[in-house]
Amino acid sequence: MSLEISGLQVRFGARPVVNIDRLGLGDAEILGLAGESGSGKSMTALAVLGLAWSAGADVSGSIALDGLELVGMPERELRQIRGRRIAAIFQSPAAAFNPVFRVGRIVADALARHGLAGSEAADRVASAMRQLLLSPDLLRRYPAQLSGGQLQRVAIALAVALRAQVLLADEPTSALDVTVQAEVLELLRELRARDGMSVLFISHDLAVIAELCDRVAVMRQGRIVEQGRTDAVMGAPGDPYTAELLAAVPVIAGGQGLG
Numbered sequence: 001m002s003l004e005i006s007g008l009q010v011r012f013g014a015r016p017v018v019n020i021d022r023l024g025l026g027d028a029e030i031l032g033l034a035g036e037s038g039s040g041k042s043m044t045a046l047a048v049l050g051l052a053w054s055a056g057a058d059v060s061g062s063i064a065l066d067g068l069e070l071v072g073m074p075e076r077e078l079r080q081i082r083g084r085r086i087a088a089i090f091q092s093p094a095a096a097f098n099p100v101f102r103v104g105r106i107v108a109d110a111l112a113r114h115g116l117a118g119s120e121a122a123d124r125v126a127s128a129m130r131q132l133l134l135s136p137d138l139l140r141r142y143p144a145q146l147s148g149g150q151l152q153r154v155a156i157a158l159a160v161a162l163r164a165q166v167l168l169a170d171e172p173t174s175a176l177d178v179t180v181q182a183e184v185l186e187l188l189r190e191l192r193a194r195d196g197m198s199v200l201f202i203s204h205d206l207a208v209i210a211e212l213c214d215r216v217a218v219m220r221q222g223r224i225v226e227q228g229r230t231d232a233v234m235g236a237p238g239d240p241y242t243a244e245l246l247a248a249v250p251v252i253a254g255g256q257g258l259g
Contacts, residue, residue: 001027001066001165001198003048003086008061008071010043010052010222017057018043018222025166028196030188032213032230034206034245040222041202045168047071048200049088050078065166084114087159091171093151097143103151104139107158114162121161128160131194132187149180156187160195167191170202185212206249210234218242 003025010018018040025031033041046052050070052059063070065085070078090096097106104125111121126136132153138146146154152172159167169188173181185208191197203209209216210230217227218239226239237243 001196002064003166003198003200004062004064005044005048006062006064008044008047008063009059010040010047011058011060012056016222018047020044020061020222020224023217023224023227025198025200028192028198029215030192030199030201030213032209032216033200033202033219034204034209034216035219036204036245039219041204041219042170043222044219045088045170045200045202048168049082049086050075051082080114083110083158083164084162085164086166086168087162087164088168088170089152089155089159089172091175093148093155093172093175094143096155097151099143102140102142103146103154106143107139107154107161110158111161116162124161125157128157129154131160132157147180149176149183152176152180152184153187156184156191159197160191163195165196165198167197167199168202169199171204172201173208174203174205181208188212206234206245218245 005020005023008018008020009016033044035041043052046055047059048063059071061071097103107125108121116124129136134150134153134157138150143151173184176184188199192199201209201213213230215228216230216233217224218241220241226233226237226242233242234246237246
């Protein structure tokens with residue numbers, strides 16, 4: 001599996017908000033996309049999902065999944081890829097769950113949109129829930145009866161049940177406490193190791209990216225200013241903006257930061 005972005009532009013009218021020359025996500029790789037709020041990270045994720053238009057943006061350039069061009073693909077075809085091959089989790093998991101329906105109904109509806117129903121769907125969901133250390137009984141509850149960490153894991157379980165190849169994780173741990181954050185990060189590592197899932201991990205938190213990601217791309221004002229192996233970029237940043245972000249990382253016990 002590969003996801004290749006090249007010459008990507010996302011515009012609101014004449015104003016560009018994303019301008020990426022080249023960015024690639026390899027098979028079973030965890031790639032961090034770092035930058036401050038407003039740098040274009042989330043809009044890049046929406047473009048990959050084919051949803052930037054819903055925010056009023058125009059998209060040009062190329063986003064290719066295993067050579068299959070997504071930019072310009074009809075919405076009907078994109079819906080078959082979105083969720084089934086490319087899944088997403090976001091900062092506020094509760095926002096992804098309609099509060100008036102039980103969690104199991106929401107998950108079942110998502111599976112049905114991709115042709116999975118009956119015993120096959122039930123078996124896949126139960127297996128995915130157990131893999132993520134969740135009781136299938138949680139599916140009987142309403143979203144408000146689950147914690148933020150549980151909802152985030154249910155969202156990941158849906159991606160596992162659909163056997164997605166790529167997971168876009170947009171600030172998935174920033175709303176969680178430190179303990180639950182660590183659990184979610186470990187789950188992402190396991191998905192990569194066990195299922196070969198590739199992860200685009202979007203975050204403003206360089207400390208989390210340093211802990212999780214194989215490579216990192218640093219984004220500023222819609223452009224990638226630096227990318228490379230995480231340890232190399234964190235150890236010797238080549239762009240002043242990356243150095244500024246690293247300098248802003250809080251110092252941990254012992255008086256040492258990332259460097």
